[in-house]
Amino acid sequence: MEKQLSNKFYEAMKKLEPRYPNKKALILPALHEAQKEWGWLPKEVLAEIGEYIGVHAAQIREVASFYTMYNLNPVGKNHLRICTNVACCLRGADDLMSYAERKLGIKCGETTSDGMFTLSEEECLGACTTAPAMMANDDYVENLDINSLNAYIEKVKNER
Amino acid sequence: MAKCTIDGKEVEFTPGENLIKVAKRAGVDIPVFCYHPGLTVVAQCRMCYVEVEKMPKLQTACSTNAAEGMVVKTTSEAVKKGREGTMEFLLLNHPLDCPICDKAGECDLQDNSFGSGSAYMRHSEERRTYVDVDMGDVIQKNMNRCIHCTRCIRFGDEIAGIHEMVAIKRGNNIDITTIDGKQLQTEYAGNYSDICPTGSLTLKDFRFKKRAWMLKKTDTVCEGCSKGCNMEIQHEGNAIYRCVPRENLEINKYWMCDEGRFNYHYTQDPARILNPVQKVGAAWSKITWDQGLSALKSETNAVNTLFLLGTDLTLEEMSAIRETVTRNHKNAKLLSFGTHGVETSAQDKSQDQILKMKSKTSNLMGAEKLGIEALQGKAKADVVVVFRGGRAQLPAIESKKTIGVGVFLEKEVTSFDVILPGLAFTEKDGTVINHQGKEQRLKRAVLPREKCKAIPEVLMLLLNQKTREVLA
Ligand code: SF4
Ligand code: SF4
Ligand code: FES
Numbered sequence: 059m060e061k062q063l064s065n066k067f068y069e070a071m072k073k074l075e076p077r078y079p080n081k082k083a084l085i086l087p088a089l090h091e092a093q094k095e096w097g098w099l100p101k102e103v104l105a106e107i108g109e110y111i112g113v114h115a116a117q118i119r120e121v122a123s124f125y126t127m128y129n130l131n132p133v134g135k136n137h138l139r140i141c142t143n144v145a146c147c148l149r150g151a152d153d154l155m156s157y158a159e160r161k162l163g164i165k166c167g168e169t170t171s172d173g174m175f176t177l178s179e180e181e182c183l184g185a186c187t188t189a190p191a192m193m194a195n196d197d198y199v200e201n202l203d204i205n206s207l208n209a210y211i212e213k214v215k216n217e218r
Numbered sequence: 219m220a221k222c223t224i225d226g227k228e229v230e231f232t233p234g235e236n237l238i239k240v241a242k243r244a245g246v247d248i249p250v251f252c253y254h255p256g257l258t259v260v261a262q263c264r265m266c267y268v269e270v271e272k273m274p275k276l277q278t279a280c281s282t283n284a285a286e287g288m289v290v291k292t293t294s295e296a297v298k299k300g301r302e303g304t305m306e307f308l309l310l311n312h313p314l315d316c317p318i319c320d321k322a323g324e325c326d327l328q329d330n331s332f333g334s335g336s337a338y339m340r341h342s343e344e345r346r347t348y349v350d351v352d353m354g355d356v357i358q359k360n361m362n363r364c365i366h367c368t369r370c371i372r373f374g375d376e377i378a379g380i381h382e383m384v385a386i387k388r389g390n391n392i393d394i395t396t397i398d399g400k401q402l403q404t405e406y407a408g409n410y411s412d413i414c415p416t417g418s419l420t421l422k423d424f425r426f427k428k429r430a431w432m433l434k435k436t437d438t439v440c441e442g443c444s445k446g447c448n449m450e451i452q453h454e455g456n457a458i459y460r461c462v463p464r465e466n467l468e469i470n471k472y473w474m475c476d477e478g479r480f481n482y483h484y485t486q487d488p489a490r491i492l493n494p495v496q497k498v499g500a501a502w503s504k505i506t507w508d509q510g511l512s513a514l515k516s517e518t519n520a521v522n523t524l525f526l527l528g529t530d531l532t533l534e535e536m537s538a539i540r541e542t543v544t545r546n547h548k549n550a551k552l553l554s555f556g557t558h559g560v561e562t563s564a565q566d567k568s569q570d571q572i573l574k575m576k577s578k579t580s581n582l583m584g585a586e587k588l589g590i591e592a593l594q595g596k597a598k599a600d601v602v603v604v605f606r607g608g609r610a611q612l613p614a615i616e617s618k619k620t621i622g623v624g625v626f627l628e629k630e631v632t633s634f635d636v637i638l639p640g641l642a643f644t645e646k647d648g649t650v651i652n653h654q655g656k657e658q659r660l661k662r663a664v665l666p667r668e669k670c671k672a673i674p675e676v677l678m679l680l681l682n683q684k685t686r687e688v689l690a
Contacts, residue, residue, distance in 0.1 A: 101398070113381075114380075114381040115397065116381045116382065116383075116384040116397040117381060117384075119384055119386065119397060120384050120385050120386065123386045123387045123388075124385075124387070124388045181389075
């Protein structure tokens, strides 16, 4: 099979290897690294990681599907993940979600046709003190309300 | 020896034994789902809660090893409440479709719900639903009934040597399936259905054929290869519905292969010869036992006769045949046949490092112990008589006349002249010796069909003209 992951990926893994007691512990960092390269994790990439770590591709899939930060489907340039767990929910996350859906013209779990935004629901970002919160790619956006969410989306749109 | 107390009873244990095993010895059954004695312990389902003195919270018995002086309670209020809570969670999404579920009657979920669950349900939300997944020839998966115990995943990984079942996503969205919905590859897939504690992994071969509680069960041994896996034949009204493995830690542990599990089908094949028959032209025509036996008797008086004996026969049958041949056919030869390329037990090796052996008959070792030599290559004689239990691979035969005694399907014996129908392994008692040299008993599960007769009876009739006239 043709290699899907770059040398850079393998170099990064080489550096990490000594940090862990066994290679299996590298699954999470490997998935992160691969996602950095691809933006998401296609089947072939999961298989290649499995081969590299020495476990069945199925196990990689199990891990990758357990954590919501790994994307098993392609995502847009801006991935907005709104937390809808207890604290955020009590502070209006559902309203934020439906606002975002209307604003972007997509449903939760979908990507806009220009590939700019993907909208997802998140189970607890651990940001209960600043609820409601969302993750936009790697950044936290906290203490949201409809105005600040609107402002954020506008800002990102204009950055393109 | 170290001792602990379970529900007031003192029990001895060997260090490293978990509370489920120790409790069992004290006569206390602890309900489980994810725990299986043949698989690693994961303590996922939380069904096996027990109270251990001096421990602040309930413990899972499967992952708690007995310790000296430990005091365990399995019926306290706290335990009852804990188990009831677990059951409530496990049933949140369950469709409660026992009336149309194959597992009903032998289902851990049913039994544990009855034993530890509440009769009432507080949940009124929508249940998650999935469509059935076709997992190949053996298994069909109904995810709605699954409780995510992961026994199937561990079975594949740890026993069948292939990680083909996976748990995708998590929590309420979890899906236990094959990777990318692929078909199962293992040749041991039937075990998935046995170990599933719910009706989630159903055996296609058995689906909707019979309610479990109507089946009668007969303990016997698989004849599929020289491993001699212990199994149970489940039958009703003289028909077999399925075979399942029986525990034998020295031979097959808790498992059996699909080849052995489904092997019994040939005994119910419509093409099986169930009456004495004779070749007339290209077609078979029925004859009486008397005619058949007379043919056998007169033909075998010929000078050059070769008797062949399948290594799928029992020790009792083999020695009766040997006795008859050495007494009455002094010049004839007696040789065994069984699996092409595996003539002796020295050639009989493990086929896959799991269970299957290369010898595809159950009693190669038995034939050797009786000193019966194996046929090499072609069977060549004026007259060849083939005794066969039903599974031994027929050799190439070059003869003027060929007579078969035992179990044959029509398509297997196009070159034969006379067939005297015998009993399959499901229809007789007897002894076989497996590749380790262990003697094991076959037991009759179903009665002989139509005009089939046991080989010892055939031989007796052959010697005794009078009885034959009366009987036949
Ligand atoms: S399919 Fe059966 S064995 Fe597999 S996880 Fe579900 S309940 Fe357990
Ligand atoms: S391994 Fe051999 S004895 Fe065991 S179930 Fe399979 S065929 Fe039968
Ligand atoms: S049997 Fe102990 S937790 Fe499942």
